[in-house]
Amino acid sequence: MVDPEPTPPGSAASRKLHFICGGSDSRQDVEGPKREKKRRLDLEDTEQKDSRAEFEAKYQEMYQQLGAGGCGAVFAGYRREDGLPVAIKHIAEGYVFCKHVDYNGRELSIEVAVMLRLQEETSGPLGTPALGAPVFLLDWYNLDKELILVHERPVPCKDLLNDIKDKGGSLPEEEAKIILKQLVDAAVDLQEKHIFHQDIKVENILIETGSDIPRVRLIDFGLSRFVKKGASYRRYYGTYQHVPPQWYSCNQNRPGPTTVWQMGVVLFETLHTGEDFMTKRFMEKSLTISETLSENCQDFLRLCLMEDPKQRPSLKQLRRHRWLK
Template sequence: MPLPGVVVAAARGGGAAEEAAGDSGFEDGIREVLQNLTSVLKTLEETTDAPLRAVLGWLTRRDVGFSSKSDASVQCMPQEIPEEVSLMQLVCAEPTNPGIIQLLDWYHGPREIVIVMELMESSVDLSQFVKMQRSPLSETQVRNIFRQIVKAVQHCHSRGVFHRDIKPKNILIQISTEQIKLIDFGSGTLLHNQEYIRFCGTWLYAPPECVARKSYAAVPTTVWSLGVTLYMILCGHLPFKTSDEIIKYRFNITRDLSEECEDLIRQCLSFSPKWRPTLEDILVHQWLC
């Protein structure tokens, strides 16, 4: 299958001391790495019908570059595979899922990791897509988008990957086709049945148990994030504005929705993780069938 293009995203490690030293050395390092990529990029250009475009993102502790992260620092020793790369290798192995951004290659630079990914042509993140619309998205439109998201997340779990940061900004959507791709595995980890202690992700998409600094399980946490995402793309804003509202469980559905749609949102946003549906339950819910 011809590749629509290539994205090159660079993530660097190091802390405040390195940041204080300035970005010039980092940029020089990136140039060196990209020079080493020339032959690879030329090969990719020869094997694709679409124009090849390389987008370089500097992912620091600030929200800069290709994807937005609260903490995108990379901790790895030379020649070790960074966790974000290893997770992408798992989810991108054959057979692939069309709802996952594909990893093409990755490289160690002097002080950074360069990740080469496919480029989704004419796409924006899902939050931008919602803002671009002159009127709220229809339930039919959202149903198609949300089903793709759930299937992409289900694929991640089937490969033993817990994304941990499901939100509209981490979902690309092609404007013409409304095909989605899940991106940014920087907060992810391996999926297991035990509860997790340390939270990574975006707080306003986190369930009460995470906000209360308690242990949390992968599937209920993911389902809550999906519920917040579904609410946001339907209503145009988040159900909770602060962590305190999440803890006190204060939210209202501010749009007139079908009974089935509202039921799915409320199930996903159940206060107790035991009450939330599984991914399989969501896919057979009456609103998605």
Template structure:
């Protein structure tokens, strides 16, 4: 059942205060790599397990591993409820929001500037074609509803709607299933802001000092996402906003369309993200892990910030040794790039280590 066919959203939200939400996963075609990847993602979230636990499991005799599993299930239950509370009746959309000019258009959707009518808060309104959207199914009181994975990931990234703007990730305010073809996501729109791609295009290559301010915030944001077990997978200039604030530029992460749950096990067969910045291990073995991939993409991002006037980073060219010179950069900055762009993922610096890199202390 599509979310647009829900009869009473108010009743649904009321149910969520007390009812247990569980995940229903359908069998995947063994030849469908995307389905396998999503199923693995679902498995890691624990959606294939019931979220309620018995009293015996809560006894003092349970192991530390069981206690962690109980804690994680409770956390995911709260997360599901939060995501579903953001579902809104399609008929409310024109009453709550007003659409303005187009901001961006891509292969998977179109983003418009807009405002929330009640208080004129700036919002971004993202229209997605359902044929390009991955869904998971949620069982609520034996009713099954399809929810976009992007909704779940963005809700998990910025879970508190009462503190919009405090998280590194842009907050999701509402989402709608308007018809048979369209999903609409309504997000906060930091104002003034622009994506990092256009920021660099307008300002030219950044100085090392300017780039460090940006990259340090990106690394801190990724640490926050990975702590919440979110793997963005598509870190690039276009998916980062530069918000102008009195204290200087602030980086915000957008577009969770390729995101999934971060897990220790490798992802295989399919790279959900911009293939030009996929890590080298994907090209060598068709597999990649969350942490090393995020670190690799940070290195690619830094190269483009520093050399944007004459250089587009691609992993394949890097593997062939086609890279611009790093003359003029500090030793610490060159080491940072080398640490991020180590070809062997086992030797690559970890995300936590990267957050304490000596370059950031200069």
């Protein structure tokens, strides 16, 4: 992650205390705000305890760690009521970098806000998801020292990074094509909903493995943002090794070209055994596209990984590429 943009604090209303010299009035004026502050802190403490108790009563967390990153850790668990498998994500208070104020004036983690926005269009929290759809957010608990997110946990599944490792360090081209087609469709859907994931990579792609055709599910929207058409940003959120080339040349980050670049990074790491993609190495030609791949696949990769963002196709153009047919 590069240079996280801090969330500006909310402005507090100014207060004035008028002191009357001597007598009991002075003590009352000073002690009144102290008592009010203590009552407020006691109320917040009670609410935090109630929220944690609610979480522990509703979900059983296990010791099995599913993943960890710079912002938190994810553990397996299940919902006590019906045994539904869940993934429980813990994010320390100081690592909720991106926030959003919703229609009701609530300040939410951007991950919560985005997941809620995406789920507004579904008929129920666990309807049949589209291919490439994000995992559903079931609950969230904003506690004193951490944010806890509870997501559905498809079973069986694994992230794409481990799927690649388990299959010898790369996937067959035809299998990679199935995954990329779903991934591009998911990226187009997010774009149409004005959501920029910002950190699409093999670690953030779940593969449901319970059927003949792998199903892609996107995870980890903790660095995402809501965007307007034509938006460009002066700060980059995401994995440093995958930063798009235009960041080095002009310090600009546009959602469409950056997401197309990330499609190329995912495909490169999926098809090249033992190669962790690094933008600088690719620009220096010490990482190259394998000539053993089909011509259409090589063309797809070259287009995604064009150094000039203006020469990359749009996501919708990428979806029509002949390799994905």
